[in-house]
Amino acid sequence: MGRAAPILTVLCGIFVLWYLAAIWMNATWVYDQASRSNTSVTLAQVIPQTMAQERPLLPPPHQVAQVLWDGVTGQAVTSKRSLVYHGYVTLRGTMMGFALGTLLGVALAMAIVRFRVMELSVMPWAIISQTIPIVALAPMILTVSNQIGIDNREVPKAIIAAYLSFFPVLVSMIKGLRSPDQMQLDLLSTYGASEPQTFFKLRLPASLPYFFASLKVAVAAALVGTIIGELPTGAVEGLGARMLIGSQFGEPLIMWAALFAAAILAGGLILIVGWIERAARARMGVPA
Structure with missing residues (x-):
């Protein structure tokens, strides 16, 4: 555990920075959509929407992990989508x-x-x-x-x-x-x-x-x-x-x-x- 602690600490830091960057970059689309519909959104409303966009500027880790998992296990290994x-x-x-x-x-x-x-x-x-x-x-x-x-x-x-x-x-x-x-x-x-x-x-x-x-x-x-x-x-x-x-x-x-x-x-x-x-x-x- 002593050897793994520094690695896990760095990984946690990377994930935190990744999520923060995803919120910041993907929020542009959320605010743009709100502006087009003449509505206002709070930060509490923005964050969930930045986590589940179909075509995000920066996909958050959980979206990448899901697509990666689907690409590996979601179809036969001989499929051109695998x-x-x-x-x-x-x-x-x-x-x-x-x-x-x-x-x-x-x-x-x-x-x-x-x-x-x-x-x-x-x-x-x-x-x-x-x-x-x-x-x-x-x-x-x-x-x-x-x-x-x-x-x-x-x-x-x-x-x-x-x-x-x-x-x-x-x-x-x-x-x-x-x-x-x-x-x-x-x-x-x-x-x-x-x-x-x-x-x-x-x-x-x-x-x-x-x-x-x-x-x-x-x-x-x-x-x-x-x-x-x-x-x-x-x-x-x-x-x-x-x-x-x-x-x-x-x-x-x-x-x-x-x-x-x-x-x-x-x-x-x-x-x-x-x-x-x-x-x-x-x-x-x-x-x-």
Whole structure:
């Protein structure tokens, strides 16, 4: 309970501020309707009306929770109105991009640590690549994919997700693979260890904390990239598509429910990475 108290305190503060903001923003519509009908309303009358509007400027938490619950449990998971279905579509693109980005990040990190020329030639470009706004890059990736005959919309989303997720893995793996000090390297050299043995016995175990820390960032970045990739592609499936539909048709509750579904999905993926980390560290004898 002691550890949970600070978290619960922050959550309570967020909910209080959220409700106050919802009352303030949604009251505009209530006062406007009262003005049109030449009636006056008191604050006691305004507050309940700001809590149950069909299209509020800022939906209060209980409305978002209700729409989110209906989207998850209110219909079959195969329904195009189900957030479970749209979450699966986004998850599929996220995992494709996450896997591609992780492989690319690890491969580049190994090459940079092994070859000095790779650090001098590749690393600056990897850093520069992260300065390009992904919102501007996504339509370009879609256009190029169409030009070369890739009709599968999963591919552009996976590329965008990989683009956002590879860099945290790259930087952390470089740091992790270089974390053993010179005394440890000299000791293995004294034992006659080969370069592959040094990598698997020393460098790889030493890089695990850095690697899994980067995976938690990378998987969340891949999810963001997938959602961004769904926006300019004209997708009708996925959490990004639900956010876009809610925005275009003036349905903020749909948009907020999809947003929170994405947050829950990201939290679940990070928890899974944490479980895999604990299993891997235990298997390799690395202390927690």
